Amino acid sequence: MTTVYHELLPESYLLLLTPGSPGTPEYALDYSLQCACRSGKPAVWVDCEFLGDFLSAEAARTLWDFHHLLQGQRKHLVVVHASDSVKETLLKWRLTPSICFASTMIDAAWQSGLRLVA
Structure with a gap:
């Protein structure tokens, strides 16, 4: 399971993923992505900084499902x-145009097509 924290930002919905117990269903991730889709925000940013090197296959599939829904x-x-x-785990599920990756939050805003105000 991936524990998810979320924050409603002015132009996006931010999810912060953290590792959970291996082999547990990804209910928290699914629920948080449902909330993000209903938020009315034009972008959902999924921060994987605290995941380290592991993302479960179920979490990857969930992210792809919501990627398609958001598209x-x-x-x-x-x-x-x-x-x-x-x-690499996410790209194994590539069926259509790829999920956007960003190395920083500023890059995430740019990938989302958002204008930043200084």
Whole structure:
């Protein structure tokens, strides 16, 4: 299971993923992504900084499912601070245009097409 913390930002919905117990269903991730989709924000940013090098196959599949859902709503899913192995796990599920990856929150805003105000 991946424990998820979330924050409603002015132009996006931020999810912070942290490692949980291996082999446990990803209910928290699924629920948090449902909330993000209903938030009305044009972008969902998924911060993987605290995951380290592991993302379960179920979590990867859940992220892809919501990536497709958000694309249908003309919204963006951006994965931020993902390690190479987390990216690799996500890219194994590639069926359509790829999930956007960003190395910083500023890059996530740019990938989402958001304008930043200084």
